[in-house]
Amino acid sequence: MDAIADRVFADTPGGPTNRIADETPSLLTVILDVNPLEWKKLEDAGTINLKKLLSSLLIMLNSHLALNSSNQVALYTANSFSGGAKLIYPKIEDDSDTATAKKQSNLMMSSGMYRQFRIIDGSILDDLNSLLRSIPDKLRNLLNDGQGTHIKGTLSGALSMALSYINKSQKSIDPQQLGLKSRILIISISDDNTLPYISIMNTIFAAQKMKISVDVCKLGNNSTFLQQASDATNGVYIYIKQPEGLIQYLTTALFIDPTLRPIIVLPTNTSIDFRASCFITNKVIDIGYVCSVCLCILSVIPQDEKCPTCHSKFDHNLITRLKRKPKVLPLVKKKRKLEGTNGAEVDSEVGSNMGTPVPN
Amino acid sequence: MEDQSSELFKSTINEYLDNLPETVHTQLYKSPETCLAIFRLLPSLAKFYIMLLLFQETSIPYSDLNRWIKNPNMHHVNPNKIYQNESIKRLKSLNLLKDIRKRVVHPQTGQKTEIPFVQLNPIFRTSFRNALTGNSGKLSNLFDDESDRITIEFLDNYCLNKWENILHFMVGSEIKQLPSIGVLTLLRYSGLMELPSDHYTPDGSKSLSIDTLSKLLITQNGFQFLLQDINSQIWTLLLQYLKMSEKLMMNPVDVLNFIFMLGSLELGQGYPITMLSNTQIIMLEDLVDYGLIYDPGEIEGNSNRNFYPTRLSTTLTSESCNFKTASTVIDQEISNANSEETKNSSNQGSIIIETNFKIYCYTSSPLQIAVLNLFIHMKARFSNMVTGSLTRESVRRALMNGITADQIINYLESHAHPGMIKMADEKLSKQLEYEQSIGNLNAVNELKLEILPPTVIDQVKLWQLELDRIQTFKGYLYKDFTNDYEFEKLLNYGDEIGVITWKDRLRRKFFVTLEGSSQLIDYANRILRKGGNSGGRSMTPSTQTPQPQPQPQPTTN
Numbered sequence: 001m002d003a004i005a006d007r008v009f010a011d012t013p014g015g016p017t018n019r020i021a022d023e024t025p026s027l028l029t030v031i032l033d034v035n036p037l038e039w040k041k042l043e044d045a046g047t048i049n050l051k052k053l054l055s056s057l058l059i060m061l062n063s064h065l066a067l068n069s070s071n072q073v074a075l076y077t078a079n080s081f082s083g084g085a086k087l088i089y090p091k092i093e094d095d096s097d098t099a100t101a102k103k104q105s106n107l108m109m110s111s112g113m114y115r116q117f118r119i120i121d122g123s124i125l126d127d128l129n130s131l132l133r134s135i136p137d138k139l140r141n142l143l144n145d146g147q148g149t150h151i152k153g154t155l156s157g158a159l160s161m162a163l164s165y166i167n168k169s170q171k172s173i174d175p176q177q178l179g180l181k182s183r184i185l186i187i188s189i190s191d192d193n194t195l196p197y198i199s200i201m202n203t204i205f206a207a208q209k210m211k212i213s214v215d216v217c218k219l220g221n222n223s224t225f226l227q228q229a230s231d232a233t234n235g236v237y238i239y240i241k242q243p244e245g246l247i248q249y250l251t252t253a254l255f256i257d258p259t260l261r262p263i264i265v266l267p268t269n270t271s272i273d274f275r276a277s278c279f280i281t282n283k284v285i286d287i288g289y290v291c292s293v294c295l296c297i298l299s300v301i302p303q304d305e306k307c308p309t310c311h312s313k314f315d316h317n318l319i320t321r322l323k324r325k326p327k328v329l330p331l332v333k334k335k336r337k338l339e340g341t342n343g344a345e346v347d348s349e350v351g352s353n354m355g356t357p358v359p360n
Numbered sequence: 361m362e363d364q365s366s367e368l369f370k371s372t373i374n375e376y377l378d379n380l381p382e383t384v385h386t387q388l389y390k391s392p393e394t395c396l397a398i399f400r401l402l403p404s405l406a407k408f409y410i411m412l413l414l415f416q417e418t419s420i421p422y423s424d425l426n427r428w429i430k431n432p433n434m435h436h437v438n439p440n441k442i443y444q445n446e447s448i449k450r451l452k453s454l455n456l457l458k459d460i461r462k463r464v465v466h467p468q469t470g471q472k473t474e475i476p477f478v479q480l481n482p483i484f485r486t487s488f489r490n491a492l493t494g495n496s497g498k499l500s501n502l503f504d505d506e507s508d509r510i511t512i513e514f515l516d517n518y519c520l521n522k523w524e525n526i527l528h529f530m531v532g533s534e535i536k537q538l539p540s541i542g543v544l545t546l547l548r549y550s551g552l553m554e555l556p557s558d559h560y561t562p563d564g565s566k567s568l569s570i571d572t573l574s575k576l577l578i579t580q581n582g583f584q585f586l587l588q589d590i591n592s593q594i595w596t597l598l599l600q601y602l603k604m605s606e607k608l609m610m611n612p613v614d615v616l617n618f619i620f621m622l623g624s625l626e627l628g629q630g631y632p633i634t635m636l637s638n639t640q641i642i643m644l645e646d647l648v649d650y651g652l653i654y655d656p657g658e659i660e661g662n663s664n665r666n667f668y669p670t671r672l673s674t675t676l677t678s679e680s681c682n683f684k685t686a687s688t689v690i691d692q693e694i695s696n697a698n699s700e701e702t703k704n705s706s707n708q709g710s711i712i713i714e715t716n717f718k719i720y721c722y723t724s725s726p727l728q729i730a731v732l733n734l735f736i737h738m739k740a741r742f743s744n745m746v747t748g749s750l751t752r753e754s755v756r757r758a759l760m761n762g763i764t765a766d767q768i769i770n771y772l773e774s775h776a777h778p779g780m781i782k783m784a785d786e787k788l789s790k791q792l793e794y795e796q797s798i799g800n801l802n803a804v805n806e807l808k809l810e811i812l813p814p815t816v817i818d819q820v821k822l823w824q825l826e827l828d829r830i831q832t833f834k835g836y837l838y839k840d841f842t843n844d845y846e847f848e849k850l851l852n853y854g855d856e857i858g859v860i861t862w863k864d865r866l867r868r869k870f871f872v873t874l875e876g877s878s879q880l881i882d883y884a885n886r887i888l889r890k891g892g893n894s895g896g897r898s899m900t901p902s903t904q905t906p907q908p909q910p911q912p913q914p915t916t917n
Contacts, residue, residue: 059492059493063492066492067399069400117492247415251412251414252411252412256408257408262430263405263444264428265427
């Protein structure tokens, strides 16, 4: 009996699972960093501008839609000037009047395009256009106020919005979205010190729990946090120094569908900088203090001797002991004898004494 | 017969495309819409490879394709590799990938070696790039912004009426109007339906009058056809149409381009007929019959006629279309009319099946009930629901009609109520979490989404196995005994040495295994000579007309 049963019930290896993989719809959520100051820097460096990036990005979105007709895209912008993170596509009120959307898009796009692409691309370009038009005024106001020098990016806000959007789509009972696989692509240009560490880490953990990979396309300077983000979520981190061939990156290395991930070797770097950043100065540090209550990381001891995150009061005695200048051992005599090697030794000892808390 | 029926449904559009000659492929790839449609039909990995090559101006080494593939276990056969080979084979059979051998000088040793390179079909590359970037100006002349657009609801109703009418005709329920002669001819040609006389003269190409064709009866293939989802039903018919059109000397490039173009048209938008070639205008009339296109006909005072693609055609190139069966949309219409609340819950599967084989289906469509009735023992019908159960008899009836267990399971799976899918999903993720927590990675790979209760699936498969219990033996059939004495004597001896596999005392026949036959002949010669009656006739296989043919031994219970 078993012999007969085996013949029928045994599945051909690889067959059924791959068939499912071919049909699962997937959602691509793109988070685009539109910080105007950073874009200005990039453009001045002569590497890439927003317009070039957008044309590549739109082709990528089109390609994603071309993969499967039930595939979806969503686009968020992370921006500090115009209300922070913003949903660009899909528009919430868009469902009812696709006709008007199409008419607008006809102005922007060449009409010889596949219908779905035309509607989406047109709507994205319209929205970004209106967003960018409003930026100069706001920027001027901010600069006049005298606080335009350092503005925190709203990447974490956009990330959490994207995660909630994915969650909503995955929970939906629409049979078309059943088994919807999702991933997030961050196109980031800002430096690490503009990223709020805690909220970014929290969103990463959320993505990890939801099994959503976060791919990162980094322009400008290399980022340690985003490396950690993609590593923790089994995503791809790519730092692009020469963005001329951006479309090739976007359509290959950053184009691996979640259903293909078990099969394909991810083109990401394996040596990741796992250093954390100081909660006060936002700088990446090697050695620092850790609050024993909330594990918040500090590079300097705050003036009020309170943890900036959980506000627990640190022990004053301990703090004074920590702050005490390390006693330099009288090594003068030795130093004379063995000058070359000992000099280095003293330096290293001083350095480590500064950083390490003295055990109680 | 069995081979034929399975072939009918396996011969998907993919196989048809694969077998086209290269010149036809080249012609096809000139149209961006066709490229997009063909791209969607490829396996995921093949799509990835195309994206990899799409924006490369030059060819890349073949080994670059291999480098993307993971090899999870070094010593075993790599399933990923099999998948990769399949994908590349598909790409090559579609003439999308081309092998080039290039002479390359090794950078260190300076040796000249030949390395295989791959290149994307240049025509496909140009067209597909145009499709993605919107560079092609081809569709631009299609739009005429007429204000009297036909509403989408009208088109939905129109196409579903047409399509359901065809299906109703197939299941033999009462219909007001017969499908057109073109549809009936195609149904007969495709072997989904047949005339009683077709058993004797199976010639599907001969044209017959509508009166004769209205007497068509459903075949085994037809039963299987009914269990497909609407998209594959349409594709099945379209493929048959393609095959038929080849016989009618229509240009396959024109026909395919038209079908793929339909997939990229916009629902509710009119398109002028003047853009079509002559072949396509002939096709248009046939497609109107299937409900793929609405043609309002010649409008007075308006020389350029428009045609309207329906939802059936705009979802042709999508895998999961907007409605699984025509009946669900009818349900939607009814529920919309009744109340707005139910609007959200429409447009989805409706079958709940329990571990005790009871089935509940939320439907009021006579068609879906008729389809369910093919393999379910119906118990009761309510205003919006039918109940029934899968029984051995009902499933056997379906199996006898040529429906396979897999088809029943697939139908139930694809029409499962979202609640069932949700439950299965939750169960799967719980199991996954558990297996991962104990580190049982082999089990993780084997876990699958079980929408239907496994007991039901196994039982349906077992019921099919019951019918497949044919065992064959090679041996000899002994018959034409002159008297009872000879027969009984040989039969008893055969029984004693255990070589008889089958016997019929009434007709004096029995069947002996291959090995036992010589023993029995020796015995027969011995006793017949010893008895000496009827002049010592010797028993040899030739005189006893043994038939060395496998004798089917059906086991019934």
